[in-house]
Amino acid sequence: MRTLRLVLICLLLSAGAQAQLQWKEVEPGIWKATAGQPEKVALLSVADNKASKTSLQALPAATFPLAEADISVTYRDGKVYLRFPLEKEEQIFGLGLNFKTVNQRGRVSQLHMDHYGGKDDGRTHAPVPFYVSSRGYGILIDAARYLTVYAGTAVRVDAKHPPELQDRNTNKDWDSQPYSDAVEILVPAAGTDIYIFGGPTAMNAVQRYNLFNGGGYLPPKWGLGFTQRVPTLYSQADILREATEFEQHNFPLDFIGVEPGWHSMSYPCTFEWDSKRFPDPKGFIDGLMAKGVRANLWLNPYVSPKSSLYPKVKPLSGSHTVWNGLVTDFTMPEARQLFKEHFIKNHISLGVSGYKMDENDGYDKWLWPDVATFPSGTSAEQMRQIYGLAMQKMTDEWYREQNLRTYGLVRASNAGASNFPYVIYNDYYSHPDFITALVNSSFIGVLWTPEVRASKSAEEWVRRMQSVCFSPMAMLNAWADGTKPWSFPEVEKAVQDVAMLRMRLLPYLYSTFAQYHFEGKPPFRSMNLVDGFAYTAQVSGGKLDATLNPYEAKTRSELKDQYMMGDNLIVAPFFAEQKSRKVYLPKGKWYDFYTGKLAGEDQVITVNAELDKIPLYVRDGGIIPMIPARRQAPKAGEVLPLEVRVYGTAPGSFDLYDDDGVSFDFEKGAFSRVTLKTAAGKGTMSKPQAGKPFGYQKNVSWTFMTK
């Protein structure tokens, strides 16, 4: 059968044939089709997750969202050309972790793993070939290749909805980008699987996508605390001193990032402790743990000739080196086994809680070239697209076997990563672009942190600290700058306040991440995924300038500087030097988090900058459960007082989730879910199930913020 298929495909490939895709519903509201001969190494096959079937069944019913006749596949030039229809006002989101644009319609990208280079051209840390439509569906092309996506730019001669013919000589409205009624995609491979995720809403499509990949990862509670990454060459004594300083400054600290200096050689790496800087690694980890602090180890994957891993890994690595280090073929189980043994023996058995996996993205100048070969036969291009994904999968499995959740960082990811315990970061530093990336991460099932490193002013410092504390990982990365949260004394209190606010919000944030896992809803989400949100892009410009704008291109405004944390909280960060900003409030009433006062309803408000506050707005009836300020996440077994803030006047309901905060026992039912309900100024909390972990006192204190 496979041979016959291959013959058929060869014929099709040479004939340049067009064919029809056959769609099969593989999960509720998820359809799959196969074009040509898919490759063994693709994205989902590497991520290798199991769909969360129960959760998928709980979603609203969905029908196939497109007219099948409008979808086409062509086999040509050894490649697959795909076309999906677009409607007139339809918006497109996703297509990689973008930093400057949200609505991808009208854009061309080649989705290519790399460190982001300053342009939204497809070269980015998570070049995920998945897009979400404002009409309420998503499409994933499951191919580990450099796909080129024409998101509503290309126009066929026989277009169903052709653009208007315009004479540039005489028509003032001449548009350099005529109307396009399709997304067209070039898959540079002999075949691929394609998935369509139904809605009916865009959020539902994203949920289906995440749940198909196993649901979002529920981080350990300590992962949601504050983390400091120390300068590269700190010794273990330096690091323990650092932890003490955090105690002295009463600043939150749950885990420390240990940078390249822990290796006996880095760039390339040994993955073995340097005996001078870390004479007693076990003592070091224990010393940190005694302070309630965990350790996260930096690495890049390139194996140094000085590592004991080197001779074992050599036959299982690629033809080229990166910084003189071997590029292990992680598609090979034997190679992964070698790393597992080495890492468990040297780090995990000592109590190391996670990793920061660097430089698996780019840049081209030092990463393995596209002409590299690998012993598994996987092409260099495929390896580039999946390397970070494979590393995430591999290390996630190690911790699962220990029945311990982990939470770390990675610079390369792709489709299927929703259920992996990693947050993306990079060396870029534009604060507004960092927030745009946070917005965009919500479409493609990845997490992103707008890490803080340094600042030119105290104002910038506070603003960056405020946004990072309202992101998946509250991190100060001082690997090169040696900064501390209190490096700007004049704003030490404001920074401490926002870090403590994050700690106080842990019940809310943790329940939000549980929603990510059990329902597939991204914890930090674009306004475009929120019910009742409507944003009309303003089109402006189009003025001819022979150098700056020779094609009279118009600019389309975007909403990319605010997002939601969970169901109830809008976050609208300020950037340095901004005196005021607009905040878009969706349908319904919205209330100021700090005061409980009505902020607005289905409108744009203007907010003046207050240095010590990041603007936060809560929906009507919104419930925000909080705990008292503390430096570290609660341990398993701790029972804490719960302060539940209620906003507005409408009735409200909130699913408060809890578990032991460290293990995977919750996957076997060891968790609590209670309902907090409010109506007419009164609140109730349902009873937690006996025998399930629940770390909050039964007598909840209710604070009705809105008079």
Added chain:
Amino acid sequence: MRTLRLVLICLLLSAGAQAQLQWKEVEPGIWKATAGQPEKVALLSVADNKASKTSLQALPAATFPLAEADISVTYRDGKVYLRFPLEKEEQIFGLGLNFKTVNQRGRVSQLHMDHYGGKDDGRTHAPVPFYVSSRGYGILIDAARYLTVYAGTAVRVDAKHPPELQDRNTNKDWDSQPYSDAVEILVPAAGTDIYIFGGPTAMNAVQRYNLFNGGGYLPPKWGLGFTQRVPTLYSQADILREATEFEQHNFPLDFIGVEPGWHSMSYPCTFEWDSKRFPDPKGFIDGLMAKGVRANLWLNPYVSPKSSLYPKVKPLSGSHTVWNGLVTDFTMPEARQLFKEHFIKNHISLGVSGYKMDENDGYDKWLWPDVATFPSGTSAEQMRQIYGLAMQKMTDEWYREQNLRTYGLVRASNAGASNFPYVIYNDYYSHPDFITALVNSSFIGVLWTPEVRASKSAEEWVRRMQSVCFSPMAMLNAWADGTKPWSFPEVEKAVQDVAMLRMRLLPYLYSTFAQYHFEGKPPFRSMNLVDGFAYTAQVSGGKLDATLNPYEAKTRSELKDQYMMGDNLIVAPFFAEQKSRKVYLPKGKWYDFYTGKLAGEDQVITVNAELDKIPLYVRDGGIIPMIPARRQAPKAGEVLPLEVRVYGTAPGSFDLYDDDGVSFDFEKGAFSRVTLKTAAGKGTMSKPQAGKPFGYQKNVSWTFMTK
């Protein structure tokens, strides 16, 4: 035989085999090998030029420049991987029309036709897969594909010359780019032809490359005069008025560029005169010719539904439109024939002298997508790489049939274009980058003009005018700005001076272009192609900054702001706001063009800015033949006084070339070549052959500039 070869290749392709290339000397000093199965549509097959065999034989003998065992080819993943060795200090030039970098070693590019986007990443107007080595050879990969080139970046595990192992933790000299001993190239096709051009010098390699492609194009004399492109919507009356203004300002003008408004519709185009703006096209062309001015018509190739060409071209065009216009499949002779008939009938038979062929390069957002299909079966990718080349070839043939040389503009070119009558331009405008492009054009057999459009100051205006007058095409492109050469009255004289200086230098410049044709030497050339030039790059920087320089990358200085025009003249332009600049003088003595004074010898000199001068330096014994200032190039049959300037004190020799300046009769021997010789303060001119065109008076006036 071909079937056997295909079978063999299929086996190799699946096995991922490495093989040895078989090199065959196809012309003196030019070797060819074939990897896999080359494609029918490649670069040289589209350019389809005949090698200048006689000229090739006149070059110094060359031996195969590399160790064959160090060259490798691998067939993998349906593609061809190539590797060529590099020596330690070897520099690499070419690899496309770059605007910011000259030495390509240490850089990665994907050679992809596009409008330049601000980064030297391979996306450019002439993404030529040809590189020249400082060791004195060149390599061409003859494939019309998006090749990825790793020019001394990738490092194999089994590298013959591996880099030094460095520990980034402790080694202050840690280099983010370890030493690489090879150029590696990914050819995304089943096969390709490869050519190696021998030296012994880098200039000889470039000469072989150009001569292999038929030698450089000898422009008509009028093409080397001044050209003004008028605003888009000018009528024929407006344009004739413009020509009169140039007379009134006594400003040179040989041809006028007529912009989109001559079409009855543009974007997409009809290629038919607009009856309102051009009620009498023949009268218009004749009226211009009466003023000694020729016409060059702007176009982009996208055929409007309003054009009479449209229904004829429809079955011969691609699946997608660009600005609602058809994308004609120019690989099909029937399609070219339709254009030929239309253009001869509507333009050439009226006396139109050339074309400006726009928008055959990019951008992606409106050009046909890589998923477009064409009736010839040529892939969209190949079509993208060769479209401009095909248009140049096609239009060049029309004028050859008329026995009239042409000279125009194009925004897309590739390997093989040396003998096509086109100069590249674009919408970019960085003046320093424009000069770098001029430098780089000399490696890859294309011509480039740093056109002038507008300026923020009179100083900038003069500086831009000065460099464009020392480039292949002295052009003011006022399509959008409506500027005239005298738009800045305070510098009108300085601008007129430099334009007149260009006209006076015509005998020198025209002989230099003859050298391009008969010897393959680029008329405007990088200092790296000049004997006795040695430049030591300064390596600096490498300071760690977590955001700006997280990999401690070092910067390598480049020489990219000076070039030579012909054998004898160094041009070192000033940019706006520069008060002084360095000029690198090669071995031997060099003299100030304006004063004849000694400027320096084998050294770097510092030159102070004088607004009305562009720094020019002449070699010792350098001869510069000139004519009196005039507005227009000499006509066939005119005989002009020759002033021959001589610089320095060494003996000198110069081949002065002349012909009728308009036709191709020179290809059949209708040209003169006389030798100007100087020694010890005396000069002689050899006698021109009787019956051959020679437009200079026999009694030459000698000016010995150096006392």
